Amino acid sequence: MRIRAASYLRNHLRWVWGISILSLPCGPGFCQPAASPPDGAAIFHERCAKCHGEKGEGVSALIAIAGPNIQAEHNPGDVLTAMETGPSHMPVFAGLLTVDEMHAVADYVTQHLAVIPLGGGNPAEGGKLFRQNCAPCHRTAVRGGALGYTELNAPNLVNMPPALIAGAIRWGPGPMPAFPASVLNQDQLNSIVAYVKYVQQPPSPGGSPLNWYGPVAEGFVAWVMMFAAIGIVGWIEKGGKG
Numbered sequence: 110m111r112i113r114a115a116s117y118l119r120n121h122l123r124w125v126w127g128i129s130i131l132s133l134p135c136g137p138g139f140c141q142p143a144a145s146p147p148d149g150a151a152i153f154h155e156r157c158a159k160c161h162g163e164k165g166e167g168v169s170a171l172i173a174i175a176g177p178n179i180q181a182e183h184n185p186g187d188v189l190t191a192m193e194t195g196p197s198h199m200p201v202f203a204g205l206l207t208v209d210e211m212h213a214v215a216d217y218v219t220q221h222l223a224v225i226p227l228g229g230g231n232p233a234e235g236g237k238l239f240r241q242n243c244a245p246c247h248r249t250a251v252r253g254g255a256l257g258y259t260e261l262n263a264p265n266l267v268n269m270p271p272a273l274i275a276g277a278i279r280w281g282p283g284p285m286p287a288f289p290a291s292v293l294n295q296d297q298l299n300s301i302v303a304y305v306k307y308v309q310q311p312p313s314p315g316g317s318p319l320n321w322y323g324p325v326a327e328g329f330v331a332w333v334m335m336f337a338a339i340g341i342v343g344w345i346e347k348g349g350k351g
């Protein structure tokens with residue numbers, strides 16, 4: 110065991126050696142040719158496209174390596190964070206790509222792939238649209254998730270960043286339908302995103318638990334009563350995975 114550890118260490122040190130030799134300071138006049146800036150597009154297509162699609166449009170969740178649509182990702186910092194932390198089953202790229210390469214990819218994603226504008230939106234309008242278009246599967250935006258009758262396991266949206274919500278609306282991951290601009294226009298999309306953000310972080314004016322749901326309280330209560338009436342609330346509590 111110890112011997113193995115020692116030889117591992119030796120191999121490892123050789124590596125470290127190699128890397129430090131490669132990264133010796135290069136002055137003008139010697140070891141210069143590596144100077145061209147990293148190509149974010151090339152790195153994206155090599156490393157990210159198999160999961161996120163060539164245009165960041167997302168890959169069907171029915172495939173094991175599926176990654177979401179990232180066409181609403183406008184914040185390079187969020188892309189860097191994703192590469193550095195590897196959310197869900199995305200790998201960590203911190204050891205595979207240099208900081209410069211990660212910056213180049215983040216710029217490519219936010220400047221070339223991010224074609225879904227985000228911003229504005231009216232939460233109240235979004236609440237209506239959510240109840241019409243999303244609640245049949247996602248129930249409410251924050252509490253609960255799966256709804257039994259379709260046998261679909263729609264996740265709850267508690268921690269979903271706006272970019273993933275907008276992407277999912279246009280893309281339709283797995284069994285979820287896509288909502289193209291002809292069905293939900295850009296304002297409506299932004300309203301739904303604003304609504305989900307609102308219910309994720311509601312101002313809590315009166316402290317009463319109902320206020321927590323803000324403008325959807327009545328809608329929510331109606332939903333709950335409907336579910337209670339058909340007696341599947343217990344099922345949802347048991348079967349509803351995130």
Ligand code: HEC
Binds near residue numbers: 160177202
């Ligand atoms: C093995 C598949 C896979 C690969 C390869 C992959 N991703 Fe991901 N990526 C995912 C998954 C899955 C998620 C969703 C994580 C979640 O649900 O929060 C994700 C999320 C993201 C997000 C959204 C993060 C957020 O919270 O808004 C960005 C941006 C992203 N990836 C960029 C990249 C970039 C850039 C690369 C290439 C350097 C890459 N991904 C490679 C699977 C992958």
Ligand code: HEC
Binds near residue numbers: 171246262263275283
């Ligand atoms: C017919 C049922 C159905 C409807 C309607 C529906 N969804 Fe979904 N949604 C799903 C399912 C199922 C998944 C999980 C897909 C998967 O992971 O394969 C999902 C996933 C998502 C995700 C997560 C995407 C990711 O990257 O992990 C978001 C966000 C989302 N839906 C938002 C919405 C919004 C917003 C609406 C309304 C405009 C909506 N959905 C309408 C069934 C539905």
